[in-house]
Amino acid sequence: MVLPIALFLLLLSLGFQIEAQLQVGFYNDKCAGVETIVRQEVHKAFVQDYGIAPGLIRMHFHDCVVRGCDFSIGIDSTPNNLAEKDGPPNGISLRGFEVIDNAKAMIESKCERVVSCADILAFAARDSAFFTGGMFWDVPAGRRDGRVSLAAETIDIPAPFNNLDELTRAFNKKGLTQREMVALSGAHTIGISHCTSFSNRLYNFSSTNSQDPTLDADYAAQLKQKCPRGPGGSIDPNLVVPMNKSPALLEPSYFGDVLTHRGLFTSDQALTTSTQTTEQARSYASNVLAWQADFALAMIKMSQIEVLTGAAGEIRSNCRRINP
The missing domain is CATH 1.10.520.10 (Peroxidase; domain 1)
Structure with a gap:
């Protein structure tokens, strides 16, 4: 659009x-x-x-x-x-x-x-x-x-196991606000993830809970089927799952997922750990234009982090190596 x-x-x-x-x-x-x-x-x-x-x-x-x-x-x-x-x-x-x-x-x-x-x-x-x-x-x-x-x-x-404070600090360090962080997190509505990025939530979350109690039980069961443990409890590093139910469409169902405890990463579910970010997620879940506009603006701002301009850096002739 x-x-x-x-x-x-x-x-x-x-x-x-x-x-x-x-x-x-x-x-x-x-x-x-x-x-x-x-x-x-x-x-x-x-x-x-x-x-x-x-x-x-x-x-x-x-x-x-x-x-x-x-x-x-x-x-x-x-x-x-x-x-x-x-x-x-x-x-x-x-x-x-x-x-x-x-x-x-x-x-x-x-x-x-x-x-x-x-x-x-x-x-x-x-x-x-x-x-x-x-x-x-x-x-x-x-x-x-x-x-x-x-x-x-x-x-x-930022890592998939970060909590909200850690995420906010990481984005603030790069000049991005918490609100922009939430908007950008919506990119997790597309693509896939390796099982190893979230398997701790399924099998060894903490000393008192093998499974993350904030993860929807039915969703956890589906993920365990797609990410089974192998010998010794290991997870095949090649196993992947879709980030959500529409992995090819950039739309705000991601926010609906986190609101129903179906966020794939700890960092996704972390958006519901404060009133402010929960309300922002709820707003995006119900208003596709609001989220897409905020996402576009956040992407433009992100694309300007610590850029090199003028005589700084170089124009590579081959993107894989610096110029001789």
Whole structure:
């Protein structure tokens, strides 16, 4: 659903300022058609595998909360450095790098060393939201690519076992409010999760409860069927489940799930542990436009975390490695 431009501008004016050196239409006079190329590559991948969309949105978030939105997450590890993409939790779950590679190759053939990988990812995340039923928004561009990528720094990525206070602090650290955190959490309505990301809630939650008492019993039983324990109580790391009942559609049923104790992660269910966040979840559950508008605004703000602009960083010719 496209957000009417007048409403979008009003929300934008009320919400936040665009980073001074970023601008909508940044490449119009530098490399025309960039966003179309990215959108075509995302769509091509999406029609083959809808899981690419949540993968790209997640990649964008994981990139931005570590060293800012500089596509440091795209740099490959070397014998001398373990990069972000191979650090926890990225190593087993990130996907969509080939979409960025393909878009970058197309763009480089047209405009060499003009368009950053960081901007390509920001465009791709927006397009992923749109192709799954979300609103379309303008992406301020002009980011440059980082030259440092360290797996040890992925500790800044919020974890599925975080409580509300931990989540709020993690998002505040990156300049995002608790309200924006709740809006962004709605991205968990699409995609899949590895069973190992929440199996503690099913089998070894605490010293007094093997199963998380806040988890709906029927839902827990369904999850146990899909995520059975193997020999020694281990969980197959390759087992996955859908995040909710509509894993290909960006709509607010996620919030209905958490309100009925069917949030998949501890961090999802944590949204019901305060009156303020519970009321926000209830509002989103009943008003798709309100959530999608807040989600779009939060994504735009998130995409500007600690960006490199001007002469900082570089424009990589290959998104997987820094320039020589």
